[in-house]
Amino acid sequence: MTAGRFESSVYADRLAAAAAATASAGLAALIITPGYDLRYLVGSRAQTFERLTALVVPADGTPTIVLPRLELAALRESAVSDLGVAVVDWVDGEDPYGLVATALGGGPVATAVTDAMPALHLLPLTERLGALPVLATEVMRELRMVKGPAEIDALRKAGAAIDRVHARLPELLVPGRTEAEVAADIDAAIVAEGHTEAAFIIVGSGPHGADPHHEQSDRELRAGDIVVVDIGGPYEPGYNSDCTRTYSIGEPDPEVAQQYSVLLAAQRAAVAAVRPGMRAEQIDAAARDVLAEAGLAEYFVHRTGHGIGLSVHEEPYIVAGNELPLRAGMVFSVEPGIYFPGKWGARIEDIVVVTETGVEPLNARPHELIVVPVAG
Structure with a gap:
């Protein structure tokens, strides 16, 4: 290169x-x-x-x-x-x-x-x-839409780099720190881990996690908060990462943990459904159907995914009504979420590659609700 x-x-x-x-x-x-x-x-x-x-x-x-x-x-x-x-x-x-x-x-x-x-x-x-x-x-x-080997290699490197940033998150999510302070540290970590810059940083704590496109604010993190962290940026030669994990500052409320487990099952079902010949809308349905079974469909308010490459958002879009058949080399996010206005939200996002026989996720950080211990 x-x-x-x-x-x-x-x-x-x-x-x-x-x-x-x-x-x-x-x-x-x-x-x-x-x-x-x-x-x-x-x-x-x-x-x-x-x-x-x-x-x-x-x-x-x-x-x-x-x-x-x-x-x-x-x-x-x-x-x-x-x-x-x-x-x-x-x-x-x-x-x-x-x-x-x-x-x-x-x-x-x-x-x-x-x-x-x-x-x-x-x-x-x-x-x-x-x-x-x-x-x-x-x-x-x-x-x-269909990435070549060099592009997929670049996206793998970007995915590994953003995973390394998420690995740092537990030490940053300290009660009393503001979302903006955490975001500043994430910005520095994204560059330190090999990106040219941070394209976006979402730190949505507590009720802010219920806004899928919240960025960051002066709200201070508190024990008991559920925190959505969605981050990414370009990695040379300009191919983007995009990964979301959800954190709990201290042990979560049992109801929160149960609802999160449904979201986890939905994300796993959608990733497992990815293979050549499946329609984009079927991947969306795979996630949505799991949430619907648990009565949570109304809290999933956006599409399941978007293509990624030189642009953070590009085709194919993983959304109801998109009958596009998936082909080997397509790369997109799988990111179902649940959002309870005024309370909390959660999202799990991986970038995946359609292979000749199935799917290759490009993010490997734990998908479970990540509990950050609270001192004292």
Whole structure:
């Protein structure tokens, strides 16, 4: 792996697959501006500014990247120079949208644009092309949903790194400390364990645990609290971890322990159901049915999972109504939760890989309610 990206051969394969998928979709080309799709295709971490950067991937022919001359140095960090991509640079006062149209051969053509393209660029580009592009989502989702070996290896490393952070949690969850103080320590631990940064940190103690998207606050932890800790971040070359465990400060109330045991059974059932050919909605149902049997279905208020890779949330989504058949190489979270407003909540989350014969979880920390002893 080259610093910050995979070997260039990985991106060469992706560009070829993107061109083939573009042709299969009946399109002349993809136009990709900075964002996760550009990073996926050529390893570029360029950002979107008022000056246009756009990769043109034709269904047949040589890809072209149009970019400001002042961004040429940053382009060298990507795989572009190894991929045979034509580089067309421009300076202020020139028309970059016309350069994209020229790369497409001029005249109206059926193109697709990445869903991250700002309107600032989409509108003038549409005017130059003489035709309204469609979204490239359908093409790119098929490429990005099924991870290759290098991606899965990166996700394994990210999962192991976030497991090491969770292993530190019992020493951080001390009564009297605030959620924000715990979160600050977690932030430092995420980087210390090999991530480039923390993408998100949820420390939901007591009633805050009943809010699935609570972040952290000045509430002080107390003996008897149930604490939801959901954390993750990018691990080079940019693939994300995401893992949730639930902690009890001191021994939990018997009713809490019993309800948590149902959640644990639901999460295990959903993970066990993962294999090629199962529909995404069936994994969601596997978790939900266990909770429904115990009368807890109404307290599970979100989907069971989401895909993960360069983005923390991407396809496939593990949710009712999604009939997408699972395929080997898909990677997603399995994270049922139960939430009792004003009281407490709990969630258990692993990232899993669909294998040829079943499932490989990427997180190995204990799934049981983790009891943190209270001193004195």
